[in-house]
Amino acid sequence: MPVNRTSKTKTAIVKSAMELFALHGYKGTSVRKIASKVGIRESALYNHFKNKEAIFLTVCSDIFTTPFAQKNIQDDAKKGKKFLAGFVVQYKLVSFDTKKEKLFRIMMIELLQDPVLRKNFLDESHHRNIALLSEAFFVMMQSGLIRSSDPMFMANEFLAPLFYYRLQVTLFRIDSEPTTALSTLFEKHVDFFWESIAIH
């Protein structure tokens, strides 16, 4: 089947490109290196992609596939700490997922250089999470579970350490250093934060 074979090469290109982009960024990755990693000549790449940027866009296409598909925040948020713990479990899973980590590396490298990527990060990652958490904290305040404050600011305070820990995980993994000590930070964050805002 030609469709199958085409698909195989194209998949291999995306996979190899993803690894190289994650290591050396967009500018530091040449089409020749991608082709070489796949095992073909550089000109063969152009049978599958229009140009280098098209490869990059395909690699980046599922950077922001949101894993936090919360449906009933109004109800779930009433569970208080359990809701936050669930959120962090998802966040932690993403942080330690091998493929997601590569995409995270690419995002961090290009974040300050690529306007589109930057906008997507702010919209799809930051604002989306902030909106979700803001709504949850608002519900918790109304339910008398936590002390009253600005929900959106509280969301920022809750999200920021998660991002920081994720970045640290990524940095440690680049240098092949153990991340076991970092692993517990996520759960400790939930405990610490809940202790900070809960009404006992």
Place this chain on the structure above:
Amino acid sequence: MPVNRTSKTKTAIVKSAMELFALHGYKGTSVRKIASKVGIRESALYNHFKNKEAIFLTVCSDIFTTPFAQKNIQDDAKKGKKFLAGFVVQYKLVSFDTKKEKLFRIMMIELLQDPVLRKNFLDESHHRNIALLSEAFFVMMQSGLIRSSDPMFMANEFLAPLFYYRLQVTLFRIDSEPTTALSTLFEKHVDFFWESIAIH
């Protein structure tokens, strides 16, 4: 004076290089573009620097000039919230400083690609701040000012939002968006955090 003139050109090279590195990263900045920005030919650069990397190292040399020269943490930390507020004032000043912001951009771009820069970031920025804050929180716990917890973890929780807000400031500034809303986050963080850990 030739020394003066030399110094002028060399300073101009560093300045131009810093701006270009902050915009396009190391690989995205060519020696020709640096020279062009200075107003000289590329070959003239090599009268002042051995090679491109030497320029980069000179630009990066004061990325990690620690602004937090706390001498008497043992005493200062006993001031509790005021100590934290002072720390955040320093952090905020750095975050909004134009030159420091450019260096921060360079660091963020190269952080995942340059092992030396990464090590310096972890040592000089992260660990140093964590060590300082850990000691301060430890003193505060002993003084009965704040609730008991793991000082180092508490330091992480305190530092992480500051870093996240600084990153947001940088991202907003790249796209020339107003950072007034972000500006208050630093102070709000101190209030919120102190409210979370203080023993009333």
Place this chain on the structure above:
DNA sequence: AGGATAAATTAACAACTGTTCATATATACT
């Protein structure tokens, strides 16, 4: 089997990269 289509190869292109060289010009010191 044979023609159509997809995917690979080899070769080449223009532009750009970091760097070096020989040379010219400007500045400093005696």
Place this chain on the structure above:
DNA sequence: AGTATATATGAACAGTTGTTAATTTATCCT
């Protein structure tokens, strides 16, 4: 003023970049 030194220039280098074209090889469909 004249010489030494510092700094600039123009040209060239070998290598790499993204991309294209012509051509060969492999796969698919009837």
